[in-house]
Amino acid sequence: MAIIERETEVVVPVTVTPTSTYGVLKRPVSATGWRAWVFTVDHKKLGLMYGATAMFFFIVGGVEALLIRLQLAAPNGKVLNADLYNQMFTMHATTMVFLFVMPMAAGLANYFIPLQIGARDVAFPRINALGFWLLLFAGIFINLSWFLGGAADGGWFMYAPNSGPVFSPTNGIDFWAFGLQIAGIASLTGAINLIVTVLNMRAPGMTLMKMPIFTWMMTVVQFLLLFAVPVITVALFLLSFQRNFGARFFDVAAGADPLLWQHLFWIFGHPEVYILVLPAFGIVSEVLPVFSRKPLFGYPFVVFSGAAIGFVGWGVWAHHMFASGLGPVSVAVFSLTTMAIAVPTGVKIINWTLTMWGGKLYFSTAMKFSIGLIVLFTVGGLSGVTHSVAPSDTQQTDTYYIVAHFHYVLFGGAVLGFFSGFYYWWPKMFGKMLNERLGGWNFWLMVIGMNMTFGPMHILGLQGQPRRMYQWTEARAGEGFFNLAFWNMIASIGSFVLAVGILLFLINVVITARNPTRAPLDPWNSRSLEWLTSNPPKEHNFDVIPTVHHLDEFFHRKYEEDPESHTMRQIATAEEIMAEQERNADKHIHMPSPSYWPIVVAFSVLVITFGMIFSYLIAAIGGVTLLFASFGWALEPSTAPESDFESNSSTPGTALDSVGNS
Amino acid sequence: MTDTAVHGHDSSTGISNIKLGMWTFLGSECLLFGGLISTYMLYRGRVTGGPRPAQIFDIPFTSVSSFVLLMSSLTMVLAVSAAHKNEHRKTNLWLTVTALLGATFVGGQVYEFTAFYNEGLGFSTSLFGSSFYTLTGFHGVHVTVGIIMLMSLVGIFKRSAVPGKKAEVVEMIGLYWHFVDIVWIIIFTLVYLIPV
Amino acid sequence: MTTDTTHAATSAEHAENHGMSNAGYIRIALILAAITALEVSTVYIDFGPFFLPALLIMMAVKFVMVVSYFMHLKFDNKIFSLMFYAGLILAVGVYAAFLATFKFFIQ
Numbered sequence: 001m002a003i004i005e006r007e008t009e010v011v012v013p014v015t016v017t018p019t020s021t022y023g024v025l026k027r028p029v030s031a032t033g034w035r036a037w038v039f040t041v042d043h044k045k046l047g048l049m050y051g052a053t054a055m056f057f058f059i060v061g062g063v064e065a066l067l068i069r070l071q072l073a074a075p076n077g078k079v080l081n082a083d084l085y086n087q088m089f090t091m092h093a094t095t096m097v098f099l100f101v102m103p104m105a106a107g108l109a110n111y112f113i114p115l116q117i118g119a120r121d122v123a124f125p126r127i128n129a130l131g132f133w134l135l136l137f138a139g140i141f142i143n144l145s146w147f148l149g150g151a152a153d154g155g156w157f158m159y160a161p162n163s164g165p166v167f168s169p170t171n172g173i174d175f176w177a178f179g180l181q182i183a184g185i186a187s188l189t190g191a192i193n194l195i196v197t198v199l200n201m202r203a204p205g206m207t208l209m210k211m212p213i214f215t216w217m218m219t220v221v222q223f224l225l226l227f228a229v230p231v232i233t234v235a236l237f238l239l240s241f242q243r244n245f246g247a248r249f250f251d252v253a254a255g256a257d258p259l260l261w262q263h264l265f266w267i268f269g270h271p272e273v274y275i276l277v278l279p280a281f282g283i284v285s286e287v288l289p290v291f292s293r294k295p296l297f298g299y300p301f302v303v304f305s306g307a308a309i310g311f312v313g314w315g316v317w318a319h320h321m322f323a324s325g326l327g328p329v330s331v332a333v334f335s336l337t338t339m340a341i342a343v344p345t346g347v348k349i350i351n352w353t354l355t356m357w358g359g360k361l362y363f364s365t366a367m368k369f370s371i372g373l374i375v376l377f378t379v380g381g382l383s384g385v386t387h388s389v390a391p392s393d394t395q396q397t398d399t400y401y402i403v404a405h406f407h408y409v410l411f412g413g414a415v416l417g418f419f420s421g422f423y424y425w426w427p428k429m430f431g432k433m434l435n436e437r438l439g440g441w442n443f444w445l446m447v448i449g450m451n452m453t454f455g456p457m458h459i460l461g462l463q464g465q466p467r468r469m470y471q472w473t474e475a476r477a478g479e480g481f482f483n484l485a486f487w488n489m490i491a492s493i494g495s496f497v498l499a500v501g502i503l504l505f506l507i508n509v510v511i512t513a514r515n516p517t518r519a520p521l522d523p524w525n526s527r528s529l530e531w532l533t534s535n536p537p538k539e540h541n542f543d544v545i546p547t548v549h550h551l552d553e554f555f556h557r558k559y560e561e562d563p564e565s566h567t568m569r570q571i572a573t574a575e576e577i578m579a580e581q582e583r584n585a586d587k588h589i590h591m592p593s594p595s596y597w598p599i600v601v602a603f604s605v606l607v608i609t610f611g612m613i614f615s616y617l618i619a620a621i622g623g624v625t626l627l628f629a630s631f632g633w634a635l636e637p638s639t640a641p642e643s644d645f646e647s648n649s650s651t652p653g654t655a656l657d658s659v660g661n662s
Numbered sequence: 663m664t665d666t667a668v669h670g671h672d673s674s675t676g677i678s679n680i681k682l683g684m685w686t687f688l689g690s691e692c693l694l695f696g697g698l699i700s701t702y703m704l705y706r707g708r709v710t711g712g713p714r715p716a717q718i719f720d721i722p723f724t725s726v727s728s729f730v731l732l733m734s735s736l737t738m739v740l741a742v743s744a745a746h747k748n749e750h751r752k753t754n755l756w757l758t759v760t761a762l763l764g765a766t767f768v769g770g771q772v773y774e775f776t777a778f779y780n781e782g783l784g785f786s787t788s789l790f791g792s793s794f795y796t797l798t799g800f801h802g803v804h805v806t807v808g809i810i811m812l813m814s815l816v817g818i819f820k821r822s823a824v825p826g827k828k829a830e831v832v833e834m835i836g837l838y839w840h841f842v843d844i845v846w847i848i849i850f851t852l853v854y855l856i857p858v
Numbered sequence: 859m860t861t862d863t864t865h866a867a868t869s870a871e872h873a874e875n876h877g878m879s880n881a882g883y884i885r886i887a888l889i890l891a892a893i894t895a896l897e898v899s900t901v902y903i904d905f906g907p908f909f910l911p912a913l914l915i916m917m918a919v920k921f922v923m924v925v926s927y928f929m930h931l932k933f934d935n936k937i938f939s940l941m942f943y944a945g946l947i948l949a950v951g952v953y954a955a956f957l958a959t960f961k962f963f964i965q
Contacts, residue, residue, distance in 0.1 A: 245785060
């Protein structure tokens with residue numbers, strides 16, 4: 001790579017040439033143009049690509065949501081027919097969960113975990129790239145079903161036997177199942193990669209209890225993914241085998257138990273809920289201390305409550321199935337565990353509130369979004385507690401009350417958290433500040449819009465409006481204050497207010513990109529290690545790998561406690577610290593080299609899944625490509641040897657010089 | 663050149679990335695096979711048509727192929743041991759033997775599947791059939807992938823072009839191979855030896 | 859290559875630290891084979907009420923032996939054990955609860 005000096009070490013002459021030794025192709029070394037993105041293994045570029053992909057699917061899923069609300073705005077909606085409506089809500093949920101929230105979290109984790117732990121890249125850079133390409137291809141694959149006979153239409157939890165070929169004869173569910181399978185591989189590889197990164201690649205001195213809280217929460221998420229993804233993998237295989245090869249898993253005539261699917265799905269599905277929301281908890285726990293000018297209140301409690309949520313999250317899955325006739329013992333057990341899991345979540349809310357208590361609050365847009373999360377997530381959390389009471393859940397199941405609940409926790413939790421992160425980290429990622437004035441409008445429109453959209457759904461649900469109904473009629477709307485017509489209209493108007501809020505964010509991004517003003521080095525007076533580098537970070541992240549002595553290491557490099565007054569006084573500015581870093585910069589930084597193989601492997605997997613639906617011949621071709629690409633991958637060292645650089649260098653003399661120097 | 667050298671500082675735990683990654687992956691695989699085994703356990707007695715398990719299982723035959731797979735774990739561990747001692751010829755020999763034993767096992771499975779099919783147990787015959795073939799088939803695919811990796815390793819070693827530490831690569835494939843073996847230890851007991 | 863020999867030296871040391879010689883591996887394999895023979899014998903000899911617990915215990919013993927000795931988990935860094943057994947115990951716990959909701963264990 002051009003901007004990095006190569007390590008100069010004694011290279012024993014190799015008798016074989018790199019092209020014949022290390023696979024079929026020479027590895028790419030270009031760091032410019034589109035190749036710099038397509039073949040990159042840089043965690044920051046991959047993080048941005050994850051983010052852009054997720055944002056695209058956020059818009060796709062948002063348009064689907066608007067169509068649903070248009071359909072339901074008035075009685076006897078005519079915007080969508082019943083079939084299309086089924087596809088719409090299925091794909092809305094699938095897109096938002098698997099193609100927006102999870103990739104966005106993966107993107108932020110990719111970008112910030114190495115920076116926060118003081119590493120120069122992740123443990124397995126090529127696997128990291130593979131994860132991104134698989135995710136992108138999975139998203140495209142699932143959405144192609146719109147144009148190839150119709151999308152999946154069984155609801156995002158795809159209950160059996162409704163998902164069988166009898167009730168859903170199009171290929172939609174096949175696309176859905178195989179697509180999620182690919183996305184699952186992406187999540188699994190990502191999880192392994194980030195777990196190893198966090199355990200193995202922390203800067204010297206950074207013990208686990210000195211890790212930034214965002215990294216901690218993301219680590220819990222990776223463990224949840226690691227253990228939850230294989231469960232959905234099993235479920236999806238059973239479903240695909242049933243649909244494509246005539247297996248009988250959910251065939252009641254053969255004596256099957258359709259609850260098998262529900263159990264497998266929710267054993268995955270409930271940890272998944274925490275997979276979706278814990279990243280936002282991590283972001284908020286970073287943002288609140290910075291804008292309260294106080295350390296996070298009870299850091300160990302936040303860490304352990306996060307881990308506790310991750311752990312207890314495995315024992316509550318059947319609360320999604322209270323109405324399925326589980327039997328009184330199961331219902332009682334899962335009721336209790338569900339009530340128990342509210343405790344660690346409550347601990348977090350208290351910690352955040354006490355972080356702000358007595359602090360010098362600065363209401364930046366990031367801070368507003370974080371406070372919004374605390375309030376709105378609490379609303380969703382409390383309606384969640386009402387589900388844990390099985391008798392009340394029996395009334396709420398499959399009504400809009402449930403829809404209200406999970407939108408408060410996912411939109412009020414995950415999405416507001418992400419937006420908080422965008423405003424907070426934008427200067428870090430792009431070197432420019434998002435417009436704060438527009439940010440205020442963005443925040444208020446989103447909050448008002450979301451409360452208008454999802455708030456009335458509590459009423460609609462308790463009034464008995466079922467989920468997944470494609471029309472409601474005047475005759476059943478009722479009268480007075482609690483009639484369905486009024487609240488459905490409010491919800492639909494709210495959804496457009498929400499959409500305008502998000503549009504303002506996109507406008508803000510464009511305005512910011514055109515604004516030539518650079519962000520200061522440390523615009524928010526931040527605390528954690530990712531700010532110990534330039535904006536945006538250099539390709540090798542840190543000029544010197546920092547040695548960590550404190551939790552909030554960057555803060556402690558800027559401030560120290562005055563022994564007399566016991567107040568913090570500034571001893572250095574961010575610019576001074578940065579200049580110090582640059583003076584002592586490591587001379588020889590050897591970064592992992594770009595590679596063709598991740599995208600080739602990911603594409604082969606895509607070809608195989610296409611083949612599984614349309615022709616086994618195509619699948620076989622994909623399989624052969626995959627095999628060859630795996631060999632290419634395995635035979636390519638993760639860092640190019642010197643000889644590879646030589647053969648691509650226009651002036652071979654310089655490379656030889658560097659060898660001679662050492 | 664190791665990954666730690668690439669990133670400029672030693673790993674925090676002092677262990678290699680790839681080995682930690684492998685064990686993490688195997689932890690995840692426990693839930694994959696756990697799900698498949700549970701599905702089989704739930705459905706093993708549900709036969710509405712076609713043969714029941716006890717009617718078609720050939721315990722002596724499966725015992726022999728289980729024994730073969732078990733012994734392949736021994737040869738695998740001998741290969742790893744030889745690789746650590748830098749004994750290239752022995753490493754290659756034991757890797758080849760392991761692959762052959764694995765292939766024998768897969769061959770036995772193909773024979774068993776054919777025999778079961780001829781006795782009337784198809785993939786769609788009953789819940790027992792679907793879940794039996796899915797579980798053992800998944801295991802068989804894992805063994806086959808292992809064989810491909812072993813044979814590739816032997817081929818690559820012949821040309822002595824292995825990026826990274828050779829012994830570590832052998833050790834990683836060894837971990838995978840042993841894992842596939844312990845999964846079969848469970849399947850053998852739960853599926854074949856415990857009657858419905 | 860020069861680096862290779864240094865690796866080899868440390869690796870050999872490493873292997874000794876594991877405390878297992880090839881003879882040791884063969885001994886483990888013989889024990890495993892003996893247990894397998896015992897397992898198969900349960901099909902032909904009536905063990906009465908001990909049949910099921912005996913089979914499950916033998917299965918567990920074989921499992922742990924392969925993991926501890928062949929996969930070196932007993933001699934290796936504790937983090938590996940943590941990763942693997944976390945997955946294993948979670949799998950056993952979750953799937954046992956899953957089967958329990960189907961009243962699998964009271965049939």
